[in-house]
Amino acid sequence: MNTPKPSMSLTKPEAFDLTTKQRIYVAIGMIGLIILALATFNVTFPYRTIVLTIALLSISIGIVLFANDLYIKKLPGIKNDGVMFKSISSRGLWAWISGLAFTGFYILLYFKASWLGLGTDGAENTGLVALFDPLSQFLNGGQASQWFVYGTLYTIAILVFGYKFLLKYRHNKYERLRTFSVMFFQLAFAFLIPEFMARLNSDSFSLPYYDLKNIWPLNYYNFEQYRVNSFIEAGDIGLALLIFGILSIFVITPILTFKYGKRWYCSWVCGCGGLAETAGDSFRHLSDKRQFAWKIERWVVHSVVVFVVLMTTAVVYSYLGDDSSKYWLTKRTFLIGVATLLTVVFAWVMIFKREQLAKDAQYGAVGYFVIILVLLGIHFFNGSNLFLFKAETLRQSYGFLIGAIFSGVIGTGFYPIFGNRVWCRFGCPMAAILGFQQRLFSRFRITTNGGQCISCGNCSTYCEMGIDVRAYAQKGENIVRSSCVGCGICSAVCPRGVLRLENDSMKGRINANEILLGNDVDLMDLVNEK
């Protein structure tokens, strides 16, 4: 483990302590957090609209002023001074405190919403959730839920820390555009549009809450029976949304990944990526760079993909019928379709892309055969049960283990301990599938600039996905790696101009070099071409 050390000397370098002004700004932000905390402990506030506004504004203003103080007076350029010394970003006391606080919040959010004040069985909200009722009424016409609270705080976190990130990287246009993108997609697609859509719901017309950019398998519940039924009952608009959901998986996503790499999603669109790149920027260097971590990564993330494929298949299978005269899509037809699709993908990869996957081929084979065996099992058991489990139980297990624990509690709560992309790296099935596409047929790569690498390691240190970028750069090799989310920070922090994110020709995309440019031409020919 690359353990950040608070200091290499006995005395901590106080050069990186907060200034008085900065402490004041932190205190302003704390006012907002304290109000929210008090609300959580059921302190009842009068004038909730005003109190909520004060809380959210305090947090926002505190962060904005802090960022201004930190960056505006300095010249544009890379600003990572003290990252390895400051408590919050080097697993110090403040990191643990905030990590535990985030984790606690997520646990309440997913499992004890009533403790946050969610009213059940028609009862009025209390506590923290009640504090957000005025805003919820304003946006969607109804009472707040714990998810509304979460959505609001999440969106504010992305917007405000996005401002901080924009200041930090104001010299870098790629980073600025990317940040504006995630801020926009979170505010519009993940927050406002779904809330406005909810306002359209009535007794005769109803649509499920739908963040359009949340695509299966990340949106693992999109094909639940209740949702599919709702879409269909909503008429043309619902059917259009359902079709859009399917096209997103099989058409839109592969095309965009071919053109731009998976970064179009993970660093420009996705909510998890948005939070990671804004509020999580302070923790990107905490990702585990060891080869050991990478081995865990491939097993865990691919297992999650298998899990979500099987879970979704089982869920859809459970509500389809057997009678083709009622509806063309039957249980058997669906299973055959899924098995055929997987077989086609697997065969195509094995026949045409084996050399690009190299050792990953065996992982793919394992995953493929597990899925096929389970599909056969589903067929033979011929019911809503799957190896003694009900399909809904399987979905609930996935929702609990992956959707809640992995994605929320660990993935975000542990930012200050494990880094900002633990979920994206180890658990997100969407990232895994996009990564698969990226490795196999994407034009995206990070190009290495000849022989210019000095092996300093800034790129690896600041890679939030834990890729050992330096290992490629010091060999003059392009980086075409499944897990790369194209955040561009390796290129930004490189002091020698070695790395560039590009969409380029497929030819020569994956290149291996032993002798770098700049050495004897004869030696390069001898060794590199073999």
Add this chain to the structure above:
Amino acid sequence: MEHIVIIGNGISGVTLARHIRKLSSQPDGQAGKKITLVSAETEYFFSRTALMYIYMGHMTFEHTQPYENWFWEKNRIELKKGYVKKVETQSKTLHFAEGDTLQYDTLVIATGSKPNKFGWPGQDLEGVMGMYHKQDLDNLEKHAPNNKVCKRAVIVGGGLIGIELAEMLNSRNIPVTFLVREASFWNGVLPEGESQMINRHIKNHHIDLRLSTNLKEIKSDENGTVKSIIIEETGEEILCDVVGLTAGVTPNIDFLKDSEIETGRGVKVNRFLETNIPDVYAIGDCAEQQEPSGNRRPVEAVWYTGRMMGEVLAQTICGNKMPYNPGHWFNSAKFMDIEYQTYGWVFGEKGRPDYEQHFHWKHSDDTKCITVAYHKDTNVFLGINTFGIRLKHETFDKWLTEKRDVDYVISNLKDANFDPEFYARFEDEILAAYKRQSLLVE
């Protein structure tokens, strides 16, 4: 089994070890040669170029290590921590300060550099240091942890290491006075326009830059620690707590004084990196080439050349004797926030050949500029310096090989751009400026 001992676990030594291992692996997986890497500085290889980022808090020491610790055992490269006191070439034996010895069949000296000291009074006081070794970093951390313990630092020597040290101290808000012997920063290498731009950039970072200024003496307090320095030209005394000596580096070869290996400034080697003693080679910063290539200097204290020498010598040691025959010169650096890359040759005022003509362009924001050198009679492109704009190594290497002319290079500059996506491009502006200059010349 042949035993190859490499003294020095820097980029040269490690590159050599890696390539020997790769070239000498037998089909059955057993090692064909025994390799031992010796170092007195650190147990594991680290990137010296990243030392500055440890002090600045961008990285920890572990981040500077390109290979995880299991790498060495897995590749059967033995690591020995120890200071070589004596090399006995007759018996092929190394003697260590700790008293033990090591036999070798082939010896490679890759001991790098050490900071220059020019006999200044006080240069060995506490609080005086270079910035080359890991121990220098530890020393700086001790004497300059913040701007209360270290109220001011003085840096002597206006080169690449000097400006990096200034950037390091700046990150902890420690006031820096920077003594530069030249009339403009690094103008022995950089053309005047570029050097002047860097002067301004240094001052913009609130560094007290003193040009045409030399160190006379370092004064001690009662405890043998730095108290102040005296400037040669004016006699001015500057109170300080740390003095950084960064006036260049010199080959680190003192331990060879009593051996039969021939040395000058460095270990003398021929084009095959062979010394005067059979089975003894030298590579990297400590090698002094008797027949340098083209415009290259006998001692090339650059990360890239150290790596290249390791790559070449591995071939020789594994049976394919090859001369060190590097391609076109290239180098890079970063002056605080301004990145620098050079391909081919662009000379400063001093030492510039008569045939070399320059085209210079600078952006109004004073952080970007380009200088193109070409032959005034044939218009052949000779080299380019770029500041603040990233350029593609491969493209310039090709253009230099093809001996393109300067018109072609400037007209096709966009093919060589390596800036991140969406960055502003300046090729049209540069081309327009070049055309204006051409008109003036005609």
